Amino acid sequence: MATLVDIKDLTVTYDGDKVLDNVSLSIEEGEMIGIIGRSGSGKTVLLNVLRGLDESIPATGQIVYHGAACDWCGRVEPPGKAGGSCPKCGGPLSPISEDILNGADPVKKRNISRRVAIMIQRTFGIYGDDSVIENVMKALDDSGYGGDRIMRAADIIDQVKLSHRMMHIARDLSGGEKQRVVMARQLAREPMMLLADEPTGTLDPKTAQVVHQNLKKLSKELGITVLITSHFPGVIEEMATRALLLENGRIKMLGRPEDVIKAFTGGIEAVERKEVQAGGSVIKVEGLYKKYFSVDRGVINAVNGVSFDIREGEIFGIVGTSGAGKTSLTNILTGNLEPTSGMVEMKVGDDWINLCEPGYYARGRAKPYIGLLHQEYDLYPHRTVIENMTDSIGLEFPAELAQKKAIHTLQISGFDEKRSRDILGKYPGELSEGERHRVALAQVLIKEPHVIFLDEPTGTMDPITKKYVINSILSARQDIGETFVIVSHDMDFVRTICDRAAYVKGGKIVSMGKPEEVLPLIQEIMK
Known part of the structure; x- marks a missing residue:
């Protein structure tokens, strides 16, 4: 060639x-x-x-x-x-x-x-208000395609296995589904x-x-x-x-x-998960439903009658294929989405707080103790790393304490001490994508939440950095009793770090238990 x-x-x-x-x-x-x-x-x-x-x-x-x-x-x-x-x-x-x-x-x-087409990691370059097929048709228009745009768009959507979401509005898709729309748009350019x-x-x-x-x-x-x-x-x-x-x-x-x-x-050592005795429940979920109504598909049960608990100090995994309902479930658990029915309670001090009830003394009281790193995270591009970690999220520290706290938190997120100091004054655009992701993780950890939700935390991490992050999460749990909920497609990561895992399919939890019990089931289905 x-x-x-x-x-x-x-x-x-x-x-x-x-x-x-x-x-x-x-x-x-x-x-x-x-x-x-x-x-x-x-x-x-x-x-x-x-x-x-x-x-x-x-x-x-x-x-x-x-x-x-x-x-x-x-x-x-x-x-x-x-x-x-x-x-x-x-x-x-x-x-x-x-x-x-x-x-x-x-x-x-x-x-x-x-x-020359490009797909940038974690960047969903799509038209959020348009349907999936409209997104692909616009890409065909941009490339000057002269044939039957509708049929060509449908063929491309089928290639990325998204025909069952063809008429859905792009912003309502899961992260994995959005990524497939991005790929379809790039393939449309031939x-x-x-x-x-x-x-x-x-x-x-x-x-x-x-x-x-x-x-x-x-x-x-x-x-x-x-x-x-x-x-x-x-x-x-x-x-x-x-x-x-x-x-x-x-x-x-x-x-x-x-x-x-x-x-x-070569030289990457495996990290072993140690059995830890978790405490009592810190989050309780009972009979949870979230229904969406679509003109073309009718009622969609994104969360379909889910009940479970998350225990204090445990690392709890949520796994499943794209579109299974993981994102909707996580958004309800973090107080960012109203359920159709059911109950989600979080323990704050000695009180149980209803996350489904709005107001300062209900959801408003629990939200400050919940940390969330979404897979579509973002940093302020015109603020330095230390500003992103402190000023931009309302944490007011004296300069010396802010620097000390930021360096410590960056180390928890996988940086060594030297690199932590080096990047404090840098802007996000001066960092690699993997480094920006770890800064976003540090931005969550610096607020010292009681429960931390991590949505695809290792998607852009190399094996060495992943090892550091695994050790950091395990250390945070061991040293301060931090509770983590991890939504991930990285089965090795879930197997290594989680105490329990829930397999979500069609909005339901179809299996729950130790990772070694749950993951073989999902991996068999995914073959």
Whole structure:
């Protein structure tokens, strides 16, 4: 196959720190390259530079795209199509080579960028007020698709296994379903290269497998070149034809996926969950229902007659496929969503507080003791890390105490002491996605809640950082008796850290018990 992209001595520097350091790589047409490395190693920056649209990235070096451009309409195809006819207008395709960092023709650069799609981790770039099919149809319009848009959109939605949500409003979908809408929108563009940054980090294993199979199929059938980043070694091994390991902005290793994974994971010690005697109930749920009404689907039971309790000091897991009702259940438990019926009570001091009842002495009294890190978390982009952790959430500390508290909390979230000090004055945009996620976790922990809800807490974390976070959660539970509720698709994480787990399906809890009892059931269903 012909070379699609030549990267030569690519360097990106922020405030004297080299995020990418003399990276050189040739990407062949139609191959699938897996990129793995710790948070902050430069994976996301590399993809954004390759996209070629962000002029603010301080990049030097060369990124030369080789392709075949139509002499009539300017459409760019992979280099192997040179000498053929344009699929859009029938014009002749002539070879081109453009360095998008140094003096590329603006029109050709724009035409190249139109043929490069990107999926950014945890960023749901969708039209929230539109239905799923309308979202995909708009993407087809943007790409200039000239056929039957409705049928083409329906086919793409079926490819990502979302036909049962085709008419749903996008904002009402679960996080995993939104991620599949994002993928459908990118596939609608029929790109010659797809840059996928942790595309399945927050999806359940079954849905992730569907996405992986679709990517591999499209890459093979349509010749789409794919660059995919992941913190999960199994994803890289399953999908990539080649893999590269980034470390501190440099390519440490490039080669067979199995060899690269071995180099990346070597020395990571497993963390064992210790049995801990939990206290009495801290949250009680009885007969909980949440019904939604849809014109096309009628009554939807997002939460369907759920009853259970969460005990003080335990780490409780909630697992299930995308759309099973986990998000709705979590939002009710945290006081952010009104149930249709049922009861949720939380123990505050010696009193039981009704979370379903509004008012200062009811839900208002319990809410300050509930921490929530949602998978669609956000940080204030124009505030520093320490400001995000203190000022922006109403915590007023003297400067010296604020710094001490922030450093301590950042360490609990997986940073070492040096990095904790280094990032206090940095803005979120100067951190990697994995680092931003850990800062968001620290933002929750610094408020010292009684019960902490973590929604997909490890979706963007590499195995080493995940180990630190596991140890931090276990330490917080052991040292101060903190209670955690973890909603996750990461089965290994749940198995390692949770005392009990509830398997949610169709809005109901169909199994509850120790992870080793519950997870085999869900994994069998997800095969």
